[in-house]
Amino acid sequence: MGVREVNTDKKPVFKKIQATKQMKEIMEQHFREMDEAAKTKSRKVAWCTSVGPAEILRAAGFLVFFPENHGAMLGATRMATDLIPTANAIGYSPDICSYLTADIGSYIQGKSPISKAYPGIDGPPRPDILVFNTNQCRDVQDWFNYYGREWNVPVVGVQTHRGIGTITKAHIDSISEQFKALVPKLEEVSGKKLDYDEFKRVVGLSRDCTDLWQQVLQIASSRPSPLTFFDGTIQMGPAVVMRGEQRAVDFYKVLLAELKQRVEDGVAAVENEKYRLYWEGMPIWGKLRDLSDQFASLNTCVLASTYCSSWVFPALDPDDPFDSMARAYIELLIVRDEDYKERYFENEIDLYGIDGMIFHDAKTCPNNSNNRYGMPERLSKKRYMPTLVINGDLNDLRCYSEEQTRTNIEAFIEQLAEKKSE
């Protein structure tokens, strides 16, 4: 009797993105420069939230390190789940941001994926100052305050409004003034005056980087898509940690050219692409490969996401650096109200030709889990959009059920297949 191999048991083969080599090279440069500066004290180092005022820090003479990137590395290497309990044990709840708890656990245990990836580097560079923006969440402030106390270094930041519908001048003025208020402290720590021309140049480079990154993401609207969400989570590294640097711009030009060639040649990221999905919420870093394989084996391309689009800042304007940064960093989906988000998702559905949406309800990241106020139900009703909610977490795999998730995904694709056969 013939036994047909079950779809999800097949191991799909993905075509490599050639530009990844260049991305890995510049990421290594980034970490080695940072390590060298911290060890030799040749440059001041600032830690910054991923959607924080990095441009100002660069213009004030700092090298900039992004702990959220370290958090993601802890998740992707599956080190996080072993390190989080260490932070839980000293009073940081398992219910708060698992980037925070994984990172603090990593610090206490002296274990970092950076040292594994780049021999010779012990871990994250010791900062001279920590600068946060609460546009992502309140947890970043408490995360940075831990290290501020630990190392007796200053922690400064920006408090961003939440649940914003229409952005008003008052919003922009508030954030812009808070950015300006950071400058004296930054100058005091760096020992240098903010170079306004350099500031404009950096904002211009950030804008170039972000424009290219947006084009990279939007190329997934092609049929078949040359890019998956899972590719995006890898390729986004420079947009996060080297925004404002020429090498990030150079990299995205190369990546974009390669993807355009894929489109021209009809190269699909997922062979026999039948279903096109949208991923809402955080990646499940420790399960990226498994999920990528499962979707591909079901001829499904998860091709767009809110997450990867979080580093698209079209408002940046080098001629008006403070105010344009204020607008750019408050326009983000994560700080907007439900009505704005609903319109945003509808536009994304149309832009990418989405067949279904997956909402990742991340246990420790409420701000990045947009299923909690009825959004999937509203979109299902309004757009007849099939939706699926997956329970999990960005880093804490104790919150993730492998079998339930696999069954949910498989059943969701069965449902889409039924719908397509109508």
Added chain:
Amino acid sequence: MSGEEFFGGVDIGASATKSVIINSQNQLIASDVRKTGVDFEACARESMDVVLASSNLTYQGLAQIFSTGYGRHNVGFAHDSRTEIACHSKAVFHFFPRRTTVVDVGGQDNKIIHIDASGRRENFKMNRKCAAGTGAFLEEVAQRIDIPLDQINSIARQATEVVHMGSYCTVFTKTEILAHLRAGKKIPDIVAGLIESVVKRILEMDPLSGEVVLSGGVVAHNPILAELMSRHLKRPVHILPNAQLAGAFGAALLASEEPED
């Protein structure tokens, strides 16, 4: 039996493995239910062997076999697999060929599936990671109060009132039971409260619109669950015939529809 085709379905669930054989008229010919052991493949084969023997058939005599359930990918003799969601939907639509809301209360998870008038799934939900509100919850707490699983239904029927459980955590509920016992509450009333707790967990998952059909092993063994749910919804709810076999039966129905390799 000449000229007739037969199809198999095997459902390797978290608690029980179920096998069925159906004929070309979609009639149930044989069935088997057994505890799922640690070796899914062996358990599935033993179960299928039993239904084949009781219907005088061999593996070669079955046109197709589909597997489902958590162990669906571990059944080497199956021609293909489908999820439990697909199979329960199929089984329910077979008996209720109209728009329905299916509630499958399983050993380890609950599923709510909305089926349209043509039998297609509109959407589905599974319970979150926690097993509160599933068969596993009843198993855990029944053990705490020394009640055999197969007596839960009959004991709950002796209740004169329902003791309401406040927590949705299985462990907290076990502690809560201690407090109720200390307060002198009667065992049947507590057991009815446990079943009501399962109902409440399900009602938290979905508004359960329209005609509701219950499937799965928990309701097959505890039909009082349907009565308590009906009381909450203020309308009758159905129990699928052979509710525990729903997954395996649905798998066999799907096998009968799929062209053979």
